[in-house]
Amino acid sequence: MKETQRQIQKEQTRIKILNAAYEEFGKRGIMLTRTSDIAKKAGVSHGTVFAHFKTQEELITAVIEDFEAKMMKRTHELAENCFxxxxxxxxxxxxxxxxxxxxxxxxxxxRMLPKSSRTTFISLQSGLSFHLSKILNKEIEEHKIVDLPIYFLFNNWNGLINYYLVNGDLFAPGESVIERCGDELLDYFMKLIKDKPL
Structure with missing residues (x-):
């Protein structure tokens, strides 16, 4: 069934609100951002935000779900041809x-977000875990990396990256942490998990 002009416009407004929320959440913090800040950034009335998302919690969850979908799609695309x-x-x-x-x-x-948001975040982590566990198992069997539980390797990688991101002001002040430190973190992590001959 063909979408009406009004449905198309409604969806475009929803996307504008989500994009504005991404930007404002990143700049101000998720819990500190007011819906009025998002409305202003999106160029819509405050009431329009609530026409699309009944509560602030619903908006936060929608942004995280949208992020999960984009991140999963991107990770699948990038990981598809990885060996x-x-x-x-x-x-x-x-x-x-x-x-x-x-x-x-x-x-x-x-930890401060609604339970539905935390559940979505966990789902995102399991998507990465899925891609990584297949390769980790293969390389453990081939004795290319250390034989440790997959969850331990995954949690160590995730913890390392998250630690650097959370402390970005120390490791890459005013810059992208991934841009500045990503290759170095990857090199060190690979050295840590490389299987050593007996």
């Missing part, structure tokens, strides 16, 4: 880099 752990981890970094400011705020504030 090794390093390539999958590099694809993960590239996916984060596209949404770095928002993702960093999400990592910082996740």
């Amino acid at each position: 090794g752990v390093r390539e999958v981890l590099s694809a993960h970094l590239q996916g984060i880099k596209e949404f770095e400011t928002f993702y960093t705020r999400l990592v910082i504030e996740i």
Whole structure:
């Protein structure tokens, strides 16, 4: 069924609100951003935000769900042709880099967000885990990397990246942490997990 002009316009307005929310959440913080800030950034009335999202919690969850969909799509695209752990981890970094400011705020504030938002964030992490676990198992069997539980390797990688993002003012003041430190973190992590001959 063909969409009407009004439906198209409504969807475009919703996208404008989501994009404005990404930017404002990244700049001000998710919990500190007011819906009026988002409305102003999107160029819509405050009431229009609530016409699309009944509550602020619903808006936050919608932004995180939209982010999850984009991040998963990007990670799948990048990881599809990867043949090794390093390539999958590099694809993960590239996916984060596209949404770095928002993702960093999400990592910082996740414990304060509504349960539905936390659930969506966990789903996002499991998407990366899916891609990574296949490659990790293969390289463990081939004795290319250390034989440790997959969850331990995944959590160490995730923890390393998140630590650098959360402390970006120390590691890359005023710059992208992924741009400045990504290759170095990848190199060190690969050295840590490389299997050593007995």
